[in-house]
Amino acid sequence: MSQKISSPIEKIRLEGLEKSFGTKTVLTGVDLVLNKGESLVVIGGSGSGKSVLLKCILGLLKPTSGKIFIDGKDIFSLSNSEKEASISQIGMLFQGGALFDSLKVWENVAFGLRQRFGTPAKEARNIALEKLNAVGLSESVADLMPSELSGGMQKRVGLARAIATNPAILFFDEPTTGLDPIMRTVIDSLIVKCVKDLGAAAITITHDLTSAYHIADKIAMLYEGKIIWLGDSKGIEKSKNPYLNQFIHGSMEGPIPVNIKP
Secondary structure, eight states: OOOOOOOOOEEEEEEEEEEEETTEEEEEEEEEEEETTOEEEEEOOTTSSHHHHHHHHTTSSOOSEEEEEETTEEGGGSOHHHHHHHHTTEEEEOTTOOOOTTSOHHHHHTHHHHHHHOOOHHHHHHHHHHHHHHTTOOGGGTTSOGGGSOHHHHHHHHHHHHHTTOOSEEEEESTTTTOOHHHHHHHHHHHHHHHHHHTOEEEEEOSOHHHHHHHOSEEEEEETTEEEEEEEGGGGGGOOOHHHHHHHHTOSSSSSOOOOOO
């Protein structure tokens, strides 16, 4: 008997997404589909629209035109409560960790549980300890303040907070910036593990190509507000796209202009 292959479950769809700020257009017609369990890394130079893309999906910015679907629902056509419910399934690891200085580590991890879902303090703390353990941190750090942690530990706390609500979608914004090579590998491995354990759809934006190869199932390159290449992470080196090749090899020669002021 042949084994039935299940169809992919679509989590996010972008159709003709555009975003402008006054006369400056940042996104110019982005189309994208991300399924449950897929990990997509978005690469591109500074100002290519990576962060704006995430902010639009998070509902923090309203697109100038185009549509964003989560679980088949156009989030900007929903009521505020329906939109909040849809976006609440997203966990986010911010660049730099973005921990609250005035809260203990466990309170940072449990912040979404307490604020969004009203989880009682004792239960929230137990979940926070479980998630800290999942990212390789012991209970001994739970009552420390963020200022008492190293940069790598702060990143891991940020990751624990991102997965605390068992989200169906995970976003990672430059997760390895400022870390040494060993800690970058640790964070990359933890991201892969967390995405796999949750079965989440994940989008990571990064300049770190080593991380991109480690984390991604698929890689997309944004240039001048458009996705100019999208493909399997294992096939990126075989691409004949001149923009992608110039970017991944860090070459000054190619179609991407390099402006160096004297």
